[in-house]
Amino acid sequence: MEHVQVLIAGGGIAGMSAAIWCERLGLSCILIEKTDRLGGQLAQIHNEIWDFPPHIYADGTNLLEELQSHKVLRSLQVRFGEALTSVDPTKRKVTTTRTAYQTDYLIVATGVSPNQIPALADCSKVLAPWFSTTAEAEAVTGMDIAVIGGGDRAAESAYNLSRYARTVHLLVRSAHMRARSQWRERLSTLPSLTILWETEVAACSERDGKAVLSLRSFRPDTPSTISVDRILPRIGVHGNVDGLDSLLGEENSRYLPADNYQQVKGTEWIYAIGDVTNGADYGSLSLAAGQAMKAVKHISLQLKEQ
Numbered sequence: 679m680e681h682v683q684v685l686i687a688g689g690g691i692a693g694m695s696a697a698i699w700c701e702r703l704g705l706s707c708i709l710i711e712k713t714d715r716l717g718g719q720l721a722q723i724h725n726e727i728w729d730f731p732p733h734i735y736a737d738g739t740n741l742l743e744e745l746q747s748h749k750v751l752r753s754l755q756v757r758f759g760e761a762l763t764s765v766d767p768t769k770r771k772v773t774t775t776r777t778a779y780q781t782d783y784l785i786v787a788t789g790v791s792p793n794q795i796p797a798l799a800d801c802s803k804v805l806a807p808w809f810s811t812t813a814e815a816e817a818v819t820g821m822d823i824a825v826i827g828g829g830d831r832a833a834e835s836a837y838n839l840s841r842y843a844r845t846v847h848l849l850v851r852s853a854h855m856r857a858r859s860q861w862r863e864r865l866s867t868l869p870s871l872t873i874l875w876e877t878e879v880a881a882c883s884e885r886d887g888k889a890v891l892s893l894r895s896f897r898p899d900t901p902s903t904i905s906v907d908r909i910l911p912r913i914g915v916h917g918n919v920d921g922l923d924s925l926l927g928e929e930n931s932r933y934l935p936a937d938n939y940q941q942v943k944g945t946e947w948i949y950a951i952g953d954v955t956n957g958a959d960y961g962s963l964s965l966a967a968g969q970a971m972k973a974v975k976h977i978s979l980q981l982k983e984q
Contacts, residue, residue, distance in 0.1 A: 680778075683781075684974070689717065690716075692787035696787060698751070702974075705978060714759060765922060784948045786934060789953050790961070804909045811838035811910075815842050825839065825848050827912035828852060828854075829914065832913075836868075843870065851876065890904075891905075916932035934950035941976070949977070
């Protein structure tokens, strides 16, 4: 079993920042990343990034290119294609898809993944979670579109797509939207948009090149089915906590609970940083980088006391 001083799980902005701070504070680390590249969700950010000082970046790829030129990240020991499968909190043992580690400290920076709608699991008309309605909206020109969700991202997607689509149906599970008032006001001006309140997708079939959505709703004015060319679910995200069930706490949320020092509650050697602990409401590149610093700094201070 390999011994590691600091094992970092996840190669997004949080994990990369943690690795930089390990180098800064003289700690040895290994970073594991389940995909074949660093960057996490950065490559899926297609809009301008103006709130991650000091620069303004054209998109996430532009920021990632600059990060990859960092001297620490160029020499960083990264093990791609490796993901956490289990953690033994009492033995400080971390098992992955490839091996097992005896670790002094574990930093979990595994990020989030989009929630799924079971009824759409086999539907070929569902757009990918990383479909950008900022950069790729023209691809739906003249189509009938269904957007599913009631938050900011769903509202923004419906608004952006309505500029090109023939019609847009926005399916909202509740009787009101969680989206900010600015988005709700924008949606109210769109003649091609229909909002179906208190509506969920019960089933999906495909006919004549279209997706036929069977709808479930208590409202008498909601149709039983709608036919669309493409479907874009925007129903939120969950933390990538596979193999970490023992750390989720009694509430069993899909995010790792962390204290003010980013330590996972109930442990002394496990830390959580970035979206896997923040969730969507506080998802932020700046926050993830700051939490990485705090976690590694806390580890360094603990080692000085030993």
